[in-house]
Amino acid sequence: MTTQTGITRLIVSPQRFLNRWFGKYDFSFVFWIGFILILLLLIGLPSYWLVLRSLMQVNESGFTLSNYIEVLTNPRFRQAALNSLILATGTGVLSILIGVPLAWATTRTNMPLRGLIRILLLGAFSMPTFLGGIAWILLAAPTSGWLNRVFVELTGTEKGPLDVYTMLGAIFVVGIYSFQYVFLMVSSALEFVSSELEDAATVLGAGTLATTFRITLPLVLPAIISGFILSFLEAIALFGSPTLILIPARINIVTTEIWQQFQYPSNVELASAFSICLVVLTAALLLLQRRLLARKGYTTLTGKAGRKRLIDLGYWKWIFLAFCLLVATLSLFLPVYVLLRTALSKSWGRPLDASNLTLAWFEDVLFKQPFTSVAIQNTLVYAAGAATFAMLVGIAIAYIVNRKLVRFYQVLGFLPMLPLAIPGIVIAVGIFSAYSRPPLVM
Known part of the structure; x- marks a missing residue:
């Protein structure tokens, strides 16, 4: 109980906590600098090793730009980059086409079952894309897919x-x-948009559709763009589900090309150069987002607290409800059904009747496989530890930026966004680069 109290005091009031142990000296600046150094270490160290290794010659000493020249001139690598851009852009556009109507319907209209729809969509968000990829392979494989x-x-x-x-x-x-990135950001933004401007447009003769596209959606444009960026970065950084789907189709993307550079004979230098190009591309996209949003203001000013009025869709509310249920079916119900159906079947290609039901696969995984329990424990510890650490550092950095405690607070506010531009496989390349070979002696 004492430890929890101390940690709570440290988070809520670091100055009071430090005064208790070190007297009436102002250590708060040192406390915040510590979090800044942690952030710089987390982002800077992998980036440093990536850059250093990308400039090394393979199995030789000295620096070279040949790795970057190979990445930029090799037709295979250029095609992989183009495929990644197509995948990420298509994902971002699809996320907007799905997420924006769902957010508008669940927050601004009288569509039935709005609360249930929100829960179902967030439930789909909790499913890893890797499992979703496996489920849709079982559902839509050309010859063996269940559908x-x-x-x-x-x-x-x-x-x-x-x-x-x-x-x-x-x-x-x-x-x-x-699409849940778009859905969450747009629905949160719509919660703070007053109905006064929509009412004024209605009084002037604008219909529901015109009001939505000319008044409501422009006010939440920053949220739409941010959701698109997050969906884009999620797609371009993914390795699991695109690998399961695109490798059988002989379509390479950036993350699979980076992974293939670690196959024998490995070429860590080329993988590092490819990773740096990917980081530069996605970081440029984040800067473009900031420039686009910095040109306009999106603050709604009113003389009193904004009112919220649900839009009456008439019979269209049932069409929107059907669309929401279709999205929930495609992202949650069908994948969960096919995974559960396969797990309970002796042979997944046969009909699911009494003679084909079994729990043997669960028994084998939970009790017979020697590493399952250890893997589950490691996953829980790793997830809880990473989430706690990210929460503490995130709260501290957000406090520093919003309170403008340091001169370079604007740069500090941009740095936490950079990991979004660095796929997990790229970070793995950076860590591998740091420990797989002694650094050059300068």
């Missing part, structure tokens, strides 16, 4: 219409697990 087999049985055709092993299939799978 294709149902279509063949119903129509008598030889082949179903769905093929997840395409770029469109990858965009769809990644998009239905990334």
Whole structure:
């Protein structure tokens, strides 16, 4: 109990905590500098090793730009970069097309079951995209997919219409697990938009559609753009689900190319150069976002607290409800069903009847596999530790930036966004670069 009290005092009031142990000296600046150094270490160290290793010659001493020249001139690498841009852009556009209507319907209209829809969409957000990719392979594989087999049985055709092993299939799978970024940001922004401007537009003769596109959505444009950026970065940084879908289709993307550079014979220098190019690309996108949003102001000024009025959609509310349920089915119900159906089947290709039901797979995973319990424990410890650490550092940095405690607070506010531009596999390259080979002696 004493430890918890001390930690609570340290977070809530660092100066009071330090005064208790060191007297009436102002140590708060040292406390904040410590968090700044932690942030710089977390971001700067992998970046330093990436840059250093990308400039090294393979199996030789000295520096060179040949790795960057190879990345920029090799047609295979250029095609992989183009494929990643197509995947990320398609995912961002799909996220807007799904997330914005859902956010508007659940926050500004009288659509039924708004609370339930929000819970279902957030439930889909909790499903890892890797599991979603596996589920949709089971659902939409060209010959063995469950949806294709149902279509063949119903129509008598030889082949179903769905093929997840395409770029469109990858965009769809990644998009239905990334649109929640747009949904969350836009719905939160819409909660703070007053209905007064919408009422004024209605009095002047504007319809619901015109008011939405000319008044409501422009006010939440920063949230829409931010959601697009997050969805874009999520797609361009993903490795698991795009690898499962695109490698069988012989479509390479940046993350799979970086991974392939670690296959024998490994080329860490080339992988580092490729990673730096990816970081520069996505960091430039973040800077572009800031420039676009800095040109206009998006603050709504009123003389009193804003009122909230739900828009009556009439019979259209049922159409929006059907759209919301369709999205929930594609992102949550169908994937969970097919995963559960496969896990409970002796043979997943056979019908799910009494003779095909089994719990043997759960017994094998939970009790017979020697590393399952250890893996679950490690995952929980790693997740809880990472979340706690990120929360403490994030709160401290946000406090420093908002209170303008240091001169370079604007730069400090941009630095936490950079990890969004650094895929996990790129960070792994940086760590591998630091420990796989002694650094050059300068």
